Amino acid sequence: MTSLTELTSRMAAHAALLEQSLASRGLPLPSFEQHAGETFPDVSKDAAAREARVKLMDDSKLLLDLLLGPADLINRLCQSPFEVAAQSIIYKFKIYDLVPFGGSTTYTELAAKTGLPEYRIRTAIRQSALNRIFDEPAPNVVVHTAASAALVHNKAIQDWYGHFVEEVFPSAAKLAETMEKYPQSTEPNHCSFSTAFNTKDPIFKFFEDNPDRQARFFGAMAGVGKGEGFNLQHIVNGYDWANVGSGLVVDLGGSSGFVSIALAEAFPELKFVVQDYEHTVEGGKKALPAHLKSRIDFSAHNFFTPQPISAEVYFLRHICHDWAAHNAVKILKSLVPALKPTSRIILCELVIQPPRALNGSHERQQRAMEMTMWNMVNAQERSREEWEEVVRLTDDRLAILSINRPENSWDSLIEIGWK
Numbered sequence: 001m002t003s004l005t006e007l008t009s010r011m012a013a014h015a016a017l018l019e020q021s022l023a024s025r026g027l028p029l030p031s032f033e034q035h036a037g038e039t040f041p042d043v044s045k046d047a048a049a050r051e052a053r054v055k056l057m058d059d060s061k062l063l064l065d066l067l068l069g070p071a072d073l074i075n076r077l078c079q080s081p082f083e084v085a086a087q088s089i090i091y092k093f094k095i096y097d098l099v100p101f102g103g104s105t106t107y108t109e110l111a112a113k114t115g116l117p118e119y120r121i122r123t124a125i126r127q128s129a130l131n132r133i134f135d136e137p138a139p140n141v142v143v144h145t146a147a148s149a150a151l152v153h154n155k156a157i158q159d160w161y162g163h164f165v166e167e168v169f170p171s172a173a174k175l176a177e178t179m180e181k182y183p184q185s186t187e188p189n190h191c192s193f194s195t196a197f198n199t200k201d202p203i204f205k206f207f208e209d210n211p212d213r214q215a216r217f218f219g220a221m222a223g224v225g226k227g228e229g230f231n232l233q234h235i236v237n238g239y240d241w242a243n244v245g246s247g248l249v250v251d252l253g254g255s256s257g258f259v260s261i262a263l264a265e266a267f268p269e270l271k272f273v274v275q276d277y278e279h280t281v282e283g284g285k286k287a288l289p290a291h292l293k294s295r296i297d298f299s300a301h302n303f304f305t306p307q308p309i310s311a312e313v314y315f316l317r318h319i320c321h322d323w324a325a326h327n328a329v330k331i332l333k334s335l336v337p338a339l340k341p342t343s344r345i346i347l348c349e350l351v352i353q354p355p356r357a358l359n360g361s362h363e364r365q366q367r368a369m370e371m372t373m374w375n376m377v378n379a380q381e382r383s384r385e386e387w388e389e390v391v392r393l394t395d396d397r398l399a400i401l402s403i404n405r406p407e408n409s410w411d412s413l414i415e416i417g418w419k
């Protein structure tokens with residue numbers, strides 16, 4: 001049993017600590033006012049304040065759940081699809097572009113511009129405002145909040161949001177139906193995404209044939225790298241890249257090459273080849289900054305076929321989690337003949353923890369990633385033991401040499417080499 005007064009006293013102490021840290025750094029109080037920033041004021045350099053913020057998030061969720069009680073908690077959870085459904089209207093009709101930043105509009109004007117009935121627009125925006133995306137400060141007056149403004153000003157957030165409301169959301173609704181149809185399948189196209197989009201292709205092939213969706217997906221993936229947990233600096237600082245010297249890094253399924261770019265900027269000796277589907281590497285090549293052209297190359301390569309390049313490091317970020325074990329093993333097996341005695345395979349992936357081993361926000365992120373892999377690709381995130389099993393099935397001469405999760409990183413760097 002939890003005492004509400006004890007819980008809220010603990011929260012008050014953490015809130016005071018956090019506010020002191022903000023004040024001592026000259027940072028503003030957190031706000032959703034439209035001119036406020038996109039992220040919580042940066043207290044990342046103050047470990048106690050960071051910890052207080054995480055504890056407050058966990059405690060405020062606990063407080064809300066306790067105050068709801070079991071039956072109302074279920075009721076509220078079951079209403080949550082409507083929260084995303086409202087966002088799908090906002091995305092489809094680009095309502096964020098129709099509200100002037102710094103000014104206001106009306107439901108009447110939004111109805112005229114979108115061709116939707118005024119009462120429908122009003123319902124969608126009032127639902128969304130409960131999540132602080134748009135606000136109605138006076139009747140029939142609609143303004144941006146900092147969150148809705150982020151959808152206008154930050155393309156990566158917009159792409160991430162679009163991918164979720166248009167692809168993840170309809171897929172999630174098909175999960176139980178898909179599991180009933182293919183209860184034991186590990187095929188990549190037996191997933192709720194394939195059911196929702198009525199395709200026999202795995203998602204990446206589907207995207208390859210739908211360039212607009214693919215561009216949005218890559219925008220979304222690049223955006224993920226900008227959040228604190230998936231910040232690319234964790235990769236830059238989380239492995240001894242300097243020790244690779246002027247060696248070659250092959251970035252398998254490297255998309256537009258954004259990880260290789262971050263590493264190349266930090267380690268001027270390293271060289272890279274980014275491998276992915278043809279459209280993808282063509283796009284990456286075109287967008288590559290001129291000063292990196294001599295050190296980052298792109299080549300189309302299917303990672304299920306034998307690796308043609310001999311390199312010091314084969315780097316795979318968020319690749320094996322897209323595939324069931326037998327396919328993850330196939331991807332790694334295709335590297336084995338190319339491995340030199342000193343070569344390393346580095347996986348940048350989550351290492352799933354049991355319940356309550358992490359703080360609530362971190363655990364929520366892990367569970368969301370597990371659900372994403374299940375829904376979108378019929379694959380899975382893995383625990384340490386499950387990663388060890390993938391390596392053992394690849395080649396029993398290989399082993400995990402180290403696993404490093406940099407502080408505040410969601411991903412770990414899993415280093416694999418010869419025993």
Ligand SMILES: C[S@@+](CC[C@H](N)C(=O)[O-])C[C@H]1O[C@@H](n2cnc3c(N)ncnc32)[C@H](O)[C@@H]1O
Pocket residue numbers: 204221222252253254255259275276277280301302303304316317318319322
């Ligand atoms: C989840 S994304 C990860 C992208 C990037 N590594 C990152 O960290 O965000 C998976 C990538 O694998 C690529 N991919 C999927 N199947 C592939 C295949 N058979 N051969 C090469 N690349 C593939 C996709 O095009 C996509 O860029």
